[in-house]
Amino acid sequence: MSRTALDLPAAGRATSSPVLRVEQVQLGYWTQDGFTLAVADASFEVAQREKTIVIGPSGCGKSTLLKAVAGFIRPTAGRIEVAGRERLAPGPDRAVVFQEFDQLFPWRTVLDNVAYPLRVNGWKRRAAIDRAREFVELTSLGAASHRYPHQLSGGMKQRVAIARALALDPAMLLMDEPFGSLDMITRARLQQELNRIVEQTSTTLLLVTHSMDEALTVGDKVVVLAGSPSTVREIADVRDVGPPDSPGYAAARGHLRDLLGVRHEDGETDGHGD
């Protein structure tokens, strides 16, 4: 019993309506000095089962954009539609994996952290635990299912967060630099595992990152956000760039680097650097 909800309509070819439509969205925040515009104008779409990466330098407002899609903040202009409806409040149809390790409930075990959100959303106890167990297995956490979050490593905590989000069978999975606080070995491993899990569950993904390698290894499509306040510079299809050592990958990476205005390789720690 994997995903019935997403398998039903237009299996595979999602030509009709996108899962997410971001239309001329403008975002900002209030500080002591007044209103600061973070995102001046962002428009893009995410089709069903598409893995979309929003990439940009620190402070370009990409996390703010993800928070707006999640419903935590409202755009000052523009429209955000999920499955054709405007969404202005947080909800389990847009399950979020945050960057912070402490996003899990410390007073619940791994299994319970995954099962509890299901209970909140109307699942019966037995069914919730069965489904939670399935997703704990899917994220290779079976052996740790009765541990509490403080007994887990950072990478394991992020796996639990992924399991918790996916068990809810969301219309889309939102990830805010989910591997940003991990060491590069764990990060590379989790990126590969994320690819496997997302394939297996046919998840529609929107992931925010500042890592070009993460964008190219995980993404089907990359939305490049840059400037201050930022705008969408380009929307690139990176489905066919090939493995990290291929010429296609290098070309795509060079192109991204130009768009982001990176002159030297300094910030990247993914281990794919040249």
Next chain:
Amino acid sequence: MATATEAVAAPTRPRAGGWSKLPVWMRRAILVGALVGGWQAYVSFSEFGGNPLLFASPADTGEAFLDGWRDGSLARATWETLRILLMGVGIGIVFAAGFTLFATLSQIGDDILTLLTAILNPLPGVAVLPLALLWFGLSTNAILFAIANATIWPIAINLTTGFKTVNPTIVAAGRNIGLSGVRLATDVLAPAALPSAITGLKTAWAFGWRTVVAAELVFGVVGGEGGLGTYINNAKLYLFTPQMFAALLTIAVLGVAFELLFGMLERRTIVRWGMQRS
């Protein structure tokens, strides 16, 4: 180079002496034994300690303790004190919850709580007792008022701090899975604030305990039954020194018992969940 590192590292290692190798219970038993031995030595060898009207020996104290529990007088006094204490702390918790709600929901509520806590928290619990006697008369209500005043502020201020400092990511995660309003408060905010709540409760319990015993000492018997403070006071009137020691011993034993109880509560919750602040 290696020897230098070892020389630096050595002092940080736990001492390998015999004492720390003993199990905890044995270390405690030896210390208690030494304490009682010192007590007995004082009784045996000092002039003041040897006067049974002024100072009770361990044996006399033990006897008075057992007699008091056997004939029910200490048990009744203990129960009376605990009953008033529980009621007082209960009232304190209710009011503290109200203040916390007010302070969490509005800025003015927060300001009022901060001001009242700054003024009233440093007051020793018994300091308000004369006023309470004036307002409520010579009654249990006066003691309850004093205990409630001693317990409201530590609970309220700790709870408010606890709610204010709940990790925003956890709240965001709670809202993301579909929680809001009361359910968000009971299922996410409350457990997240539990470490502070327990700290507040422990402080309030200690304050209340001091206040109730002191209040009983100040005005003795209320109604039919007196508490431990009354028991000590009466024993003093008749120079039943071992009984005074026995009542103090009871208070000490209860203190240790509640300490263990709170410790157990912490181990089953916040320690187990890795949330204890140290």
